[in-house]
Amino acid sequence: MQVTLRFHGHAIEYVPGGQETLTVDVPAGQTLRQILTTIGIQPQLFAAVVVGGHRRDLEYVPEPGDEVMLLSPAAGG
Amino acid sequence: MRLGVKEELCSGCRVCEVLCALVNRGECNPKLGAVRVKGLFPEPGRYQIALCDQCGECARVCPVEAITERNGVYRIDEELCTGCMECVEACPRDAMFAHPARKAPFKCIVCGQCVAYCPREAIYDVEGEVVRK
Amino acid sequence: MTIGGYAGKILRVNLTDGSWSTEKTSEELIRRFLGGRGFCAKMLYDELEPDVDPLGPENKVVIAPGPMTGLFLPSSGKVHMASKSPATGGYGDSNMGGHFGAEIKYAGYDAVVIEGAAKRPCYLVVEDDRVELRDASTWWGKGSFETEKELKQRLGEEFQIATIGPAGENVVRYACITHDFGRQAGRTGVGCVWGAKKLKAIAVRGTRSVPLADVRGALRKGRQMFEACFSKPGFKEWTPYGTAGVTDWINEIGAFPTKNFWTGYFEHYKNINGQALRERILVTDKGCFACPTPCGKYSRVREAQRCCYVEGPEYETIAMVGGNCLLDRIEDIAYANYLMDDLGIDTISGGNVIAFALECFEKGLITEEEAGRKLAFGDLDSVLYLARKIAYREGIGRILADGVKAAAERIGGGSERFAIHVKGLEWSGYESRYAPAMMLAYMTADIGAHHNRAWAITHDVAVGRDAIEGKAAKVIELQHIRPLFDTLGLCRLPWVEIGFELEHYAEMFPLVTGLDYTWEDLLLISERIWNVVRCFNVRHIPGFGRSWDYPPARFYEEPVPTGPAKGKLISRETLDRLLDDYYALRGWDKNGIPTPDKLRQLGLEELAADLQRRKA
Numbered sequence: 165m166q167v168t169l170r171f172h173g174h175a176i177e178y179v180p181g182g183q184e185t186l187t188v189d190v191p192a193g194q195t196l197r198q199i200l201t202t203i204g205i206q207p208q209l210f211a212a213v214v215v216g217g218h219r220r221d222l223e224y225v226p227e228p229g230d231e232v233m234l235l236s237p238a239a240g241g
Numbered sequence: 242m243r244l245g246v247k248e249e250l251c252s253g254c255r256v257c258e259v260l261c262a263l264v265n266r267g268e269c270n271p272k273l274g275a276v277r278v279k280g281l282f283p284e285p286g287r288y289q290i291a292l293c294d295q296c297g298e299c300a301r302v303c304p305v306e307a308i309t310e311r312n313g314v315y316r317i318d319e320e321l322c323t324g325c326m327e328c329v330e331a332c333p334r335d336a337m338f339a340h341p342a343r344k345a346p347f348k349c350i351v352c353g354q355c356v357a358y359c360p361r362e363a364i365y366d367v368e369g370e371v372v373r374k
Numbered sequence: 375m376t377i378g379g380y381a382g383k384i385l386r387v388n389l390t391d392g393s394w395s396t397e398k399t400s401e402e403l404i405r406r407f408l409g410g411r412g413f414c415a416k417m418l419y420d421e422l423e424p425d426v427d428p429l430g431p432e433n434k435v436v437i438a439p440g441p442m443t444g445l446f447l448p449s450s451g452k453v454h455m456a457s458k459s460p461a462t463g464g465y466g467d468s469n470m471g472g473h474f475g476a477e478i479k480y481a482g483y484d485a486v487v488i489e490g491a492a493k494r495p496c497y498l499v500v501e502d503d504r505v506e507l508r509d510a511s512t513w514w515g516k517g518s519f520e521t522e523k524e525l526k527q528r529l530g531e532e533f534q535i536a537t538i539g540p541a542g543e544n545v546v547r548y549a550c551i552t553h554d555f556g557r558q559a560g561r562t563g564v565g566c567v568w569g570a571k572k573l574k575a576i577a578v579r580g581t582r583s584v585p586l587a588d589v590r591g592a593l594r595k596g597r598q599m600f601e602a603c604f605s606k607p608g609f610k611e612w613t614p615y616g617t618a619g620v621t622d623w624i625n626e627i628g629a630f631p632t633k634n635f636w637t638g639y640f641e642h643y644k645n646i647n648g649q650a651l652r653e654r655i656l657v658t659d660k661g662c663f664a665c666p667t668p669c670g671k672y673s674r675v676r677e678a679q680r681c682c683y684v685e686g687p688e689y690e691t692i693a694m695v696g697g698n699c700l701l702d703r704i705e706d707i708a709y710a711n712y713l714m715d716d717l718g719i720d721t722i723s724g725g726n727v728i729a730f731a732l733e734c735f736e737k738g739l740i741t742e743e744e745a746g747r748k749l750a751f752g753d754l755d756s757v758l759y760l761a762r763k764i765a766y767r768e769g770i771g772r773i774l775a776d777g778v779k780a781a782a783e784r785i786g787g788g789s790e791r792f793a794i795h796v797k798g799l800e801w802s803g804y805e806s807r808y809a810p811a812m813m814l815a816y817m818t819a820d821i822g823a824h825h826n827r828a829w830a831i832t833h834d835v836a837v838g839r840d841a842i843e844g845k846a847a848k849v850i851e852l853q854h855i856r857p858l859f860d861t862l863g864l865c866r867l868p869w870v871e872i873g874f875e876l877e878h879y880a881e882m883f884p885l886v887t888g889l890d891y892t893w894e895d896l897l898l899i900s901e902r903i904w905n906v907v908r909c910f911n912v913r914h915i916p917g918f919g920r921s922w923d924y925p926p927a928r929f930y931e932e933p934v935p936t937g938p939a940k941g942k943l944i945s946r947e948t949l950d951r952l953l954d955d956y957y958a959l960r961g962w963d964k965n966g967i968p969t970p971d972k973l974r975q976l977g978l979e980e981l982a983a984d985l986q987r988r989k990a
Contacts, residue, residue, distance in 0.1 A: 212612075252670070269589075271480070287657070360603070
């Protein structure tokens with residue numbers, strides 16, 4: 165199935181190729197953490213996950229066609 | 242276009258003030274903007290937005306008839322204005338503004354820039370023609 | 375030529391004799407140092423002799439917005455305040471949001487320099503060309519909030535006001551300055567310097583316009599910048615929680631200061647995070663000038679005996695007063711935040727010092743008799759009690775008011791091992807034993823252990839937390855980008871938070887100023903400023919060098935006991951390696967002193983000559 169990952173914030177520089185959007189083919193049933201690890205992105209880089217306007221976390225299992233927003237952590241203060 | 246405010250959304254950034262002045266008077270100076278944001282702190286912790294609602298009270302009190310209405314918007318003829326400031330005193334919304342460097346007061350002419358750029362959508366077009374960018 | 379973005383004048387006020395004067399903002403100063411932090415560093419370097427007592431009348435406070443402060447572009451509301459720091463004895467500065475910086479520009483000034491010291495409490499009123507020192511005895515002793523409220527009533531709503539609280543008056547070394555009922559210039563004790571000078575407050579109102587080199591161009595670009603912010607998902611997702619939103623992530627990577635940096639994970643973090651704040655105590659979002667993503671969360675606590683309004687708590691306060699003192703309710707942290715703001719204590723240093731005292735008590739190094747009562751981690755009353763003792767320099771507060779470094783020297787018993795500071799400035803909200811780049815960032819931050827110069831922790835997570843290679847280069851890169859915001863008078867959070875691109879600022883700068891500087895030119899100036907500050911420290915701190923860049927022993931002797939970073943520490947060898955890399959890349963010698971070649975390369979011939987003179 166296909167899932168679109170949209171990266172936001174300064175952690176984008178660590179996404180291979182510095183791309184803001186990646187569409188990946190993944191087997192169903194994988195968590196976001198597993199998907200990110202498979203494509204070589206450190207899952208811990210992202211502080212928040214938003215799917216369809218709802219807050220999720222890295223244990224979220226995407227559904228086909230999901231657009232997943234991954235947000236970088238911000239520095240406090 | 243008709244402007245309305247939702248004060249509960251305002252976060253006090255004053256983008257409206259600085260942008261209004263830049264667009265309408267060509268200067269970077271919030272005190273030349275025809276809108277004012279006032280914070281009510283430390284309590285109750287909210288903001289007030291002083292913005293003209295085109296009620297026309299200014300035109301009614303102007304002794305030289307320098308303020309006239311067209312298409313629901315009141316404008317000041319700076320040539321006619323004597324700078325008596327009676328309209329500033331009379332405005333029920335505190336939305337007629339004066340500045341030491343200007344003879345004539347100034348007010349909102351519904352250009353809609355604040356609607357387009359208020360990050361919080363605290364100033365909006367009641368008729369829905371203009372929305373935030 | 376007239377350079378846009380600048381008001382054109384610098385105001386100097388002498389508190390000793392009440393005189394004031396203005397001077398034209400020099401074009402050379404602008405071209406070499408831009409403004410804000412750059413003005414602060416250069417002016418203090420030039421104007422302060424090495425033997426100046428931070429609390430004496432010869433010390434100065436430079437308050438400087440930047441060329442982009444107060445303009446129509448995202449988050450242009452910052453102002454920089456600096457002096458010789460009573461916390462460190464070296465260069466000290468702090469950055470503040472709100473509306474104070476913009477108002478200084480509109481009053482016609484690129485900087486305000488406070489000199490001398492008053493005999494009696496006073497406050498400064500600046501309204502365009504009118505400058506006046508007035509008697510402040512009515513407010514001396516009063517809290518920051520009451521002072522600001524009453525000064526607004528007296529002078530008018532449109533005045534922007536900055537004040538100190540009792541802690542500043544009592545020269546607590548880490549006293550802060552408060553503005554807009556909750557914005558602070560918190561770090562390095564600038565509020566302490568105000569207090570030593572008997573300056574209670576500054577009130578500013580300006581009606582002038584700030585000239586722009588290309589008005590239409592700057593308007594067009596400003597619109598584009600706001601539109602770009604609006605289109606970022608973080609604009610909607612990040613803003614509701616502000617900096618408090620990072621609490622979960624910091625715990626998940628095991629970097630949350632907990633129990634005086636004993637560990638990096640606080641099990642109750644969900645009870646003190648951004649969501650807890652938003653759901654339980656938030657009143658309104660509260661932004662600084664021109665900010666589309668207000669991190670300010672204005673809150674209200676309604677509990678028996680403890681009712682308050684407070685801006686915050688933001689992440690740093692949640693970390694330092696929350697996790698670090700083991701307070702596990704957002705309401706408790708908010709109340710402590712309120713009290714410390716009102717007293718005028720920096721919540722970062724304050725939380726750090728209080729946690730240190732709690733650990734000393736736990737270890738028997740401070741007795742119940744010395745403390746005046748029993749003290750315990752996790753006990754709100756202990757925290758509030760110590761905050762008051764510190765602010766009024768009573769009992770144990772007399773020792774704690776001088777900061778953890780000095781307090782550890784007095785208390786002894788090995789307490790210096792867990793006095794968490796660098797250069798005498800208390801560490802802020804990131805426990806970095808398992809984050810070498812972040813550790814190096816703290817070690818080398820020019821004012822002492824502060825996070826904002828290089829927030830490198832994402833880099834550690836991204837490229838590997840055991841890796842050392844490349845960490846120094848990343849820290850240096852960030853140490854040039856991030857302080858550049860403080861120099862231009864901007865807030866860096868749109869870039870950090872929501873990924874707003876740096877290119878926008880590079881495009882805006884020439885439209886505002888008319889100077890054809892590229893982003894690389896601006897970064898070079900930032901490096902120049904970094905070296906000026908390092909030279910300031912060499913000049914002012916006897917024996918300054920490498921040994922001042924190490925963290926406390928806790929971080930290289932005690933492995934993290936719990937949480938995701940369990941078992942990790944950073945060895946002395948690793949610290950040495952990090953510093954070796956860092957100095958080499960910076961063009962500094964092994965002792966961390968800028969080489970004459972490096973200084974000349976940065977166009978700092980006068981500093982190179984000065985350092986060589988001192989060597990000889």
